[in-house]
Amino acid sequence: MSTEDLKKQAAHRAVEFIQSNMVVGLGHGSTTAFAIEKLAQLLQSGELASITAVPCSLEVEAHARRLGIPLASLEEQPVIDLTIDGADEVDPQMNLIKGGGGALLREKIVACASQREIIIIDGSKLSAKLGTSFALPVEVIPFAWAIEKQFIEGLGAKVMRRGGDKPFVTDQGNVILDCQFSPIDNAAQLARTLNDRAGIVEHGLFIDLATDLIVADSSGARHYQHSTDLPLPIKK
Numbered sequence: 001m002s003t004e005d006l007k008k009q010a011a012h013r014a015v016e017f018i019q020s021n022m023v024v025g026l027g028h029g030s031t032t033a034f035a036i037e038k039l040a041q042l043l044q045s046g047e048l049a050s051i052t053a054v055p056c057s058l059e060v061e062a063h064a065r066r067l068g069i070p071l072a073s074l075e076e077q078p079v080i081d082l083t084i085d086g087a088d089e090v091d092p093q094m095n096l097i098k099g100g101g102g103a104l105l106r107e108k109i110v111a112c113a114s115q116r117e118i119i120i121i122d123g124s125k126l127s128a129k130l131g132t133s134f135a136l137p138v139e140v141i142p143f144a145w146a147i148e149k150q151f152i153e154g155l156g157a158k159v160m161r162r163g164g165d166k167p168f169v170t171d172q173g174n175v176i177l178d179c180q181f182s183p184i185d186n187a188a189q190l191a192r193t194l195n196d197r198a199g200i201v202e203h204g205l206f207i208d209l210a211t212d213l214i215v216a217d218s219s220g221a222r223h224y225q226h227s228t229d230l231p232l233p234i235k236k
Contacts, residue, residue: 001218006122010216011035013223014084014118015042017212021050023077025110026064027085028057028103031120035084036060040067054080056110057103058171074113083114088204089127089134090119092231094213094224095187097130099137099204102162102170108202111209119210123217126234130205131184137162137204138177144199145175151197155190157181174201 001009011034018024018039026036042048052072055061064071085107089097096119098104111117127133136157140148145167149159157179162168167175184190184205191205213224213232224232 003122003124006216007031007120008034009221010120010122010214011084012038013214013216013221014120015039017082017116017118018042018048018051020048022081023072023079024051024053025080025083025085025114026053026055026060027083027107027110028060029086029101031086031122032060032084033063035120036064036069037067040064040069043069052077054110056085056107057101060103074109078113080110080114082116082118083110084118084120085111087119087121087125087206087210089130089132090121090125090213090232091127091130091187092234094119094210094226094230094232095130095208096206096210097134097136097204098206099139099176100134102137102168102176104137104204105139105170105172105174105202108206108209111206116211117209118212118214120214121216123215126215126232127183128234129183129185130187131181135178135180136184138179138194139170139172139174139201139203140177140199141201142167142173142175145177148197148199149177152177152179155193172201
C-alpha cells in the first residue's frame with residue numbers, strides 16, 4: 001500500500017469514533033484532510049448529523065467550509081468532544097512531535113480543549129525517541145527569533161528558521177524554528193524548558209495530550225489507547 005493509502009486508512013478508522021451531535025476538532029495536515037473529507041461524506045449522506053467542527057488552522061477552516069461542514073470557534077464551543085489530528089513523530093509513551101505543517105499553536109490549544117485526542121499516522125511515524133527522524137518545530141515571535149535560535153542551540157540542537165530569508169509565517173503571525181536534537185533524551189524536561197522561555201510562543205512537543213493513536217501499516221489500522229496500551233510496541 002502507498003503512504004497515501006495508509007493515511008486514508010488511519011483517517012477513516014478515526015472517523016468511526018465520531019457520533020452525531022458531537023463537537024469535533026479538525027487537525028491540520030495531509031492525513032487529517034482524509035478524515036475531514038470522510039466526515040463531509042457522512043454528513044452529506046445523513047449517516048452523521050448535528051456535527052459542529054472547530055478547525056485548527058485557516059487552511060483547514062477553508063477546506064471544511066468548502067465541504068459544507070458546520071464550523072464554530074472556541075468561544076462558541078470551548079469544550080470539544082473529540083479531535084482528530086496527525087503527528088510527525090510518536091514515541092512509545094504516545095508523546096508527539098507536531099508542527100510540520102506550521103499549525104502547532106492552534107493544534108495544541110484545540111488538543112487541550114478536547115476530551116479525546118485521536119492521533120492518526122502511518123507506521124513510519126513511530127520512533128523509539130522523539131527527534132530521531134524529525135526536527136522539533138518551535139514557534140517564536142519575529143522580534144525574538146535570533147536570540148531564541150541561540151538559546152535553543154545552547155541546548156544542543158541544530159536550528160534553522162523555516163523558510164530561511166523568506167520565513168514561513170504562521171496563522172498567528174509568528175515564525176518557526178526547526179530544531180534537530182537527534183534525538184531528544186528527555187522530551188518532558190525539554191518541553192518545560194521551552195515553556196519557561198520568553199519569546200517562545202509554543203513548541204511541537206505534545207506531552208500526554210494524545211488519548212488514542214491509530215497506526216496504519218501493511219497489517220491494517222491498529223488502535224491504541226493511552227490509558228491501557230502503553231508503552232507502544234516500537235522497535236528500537
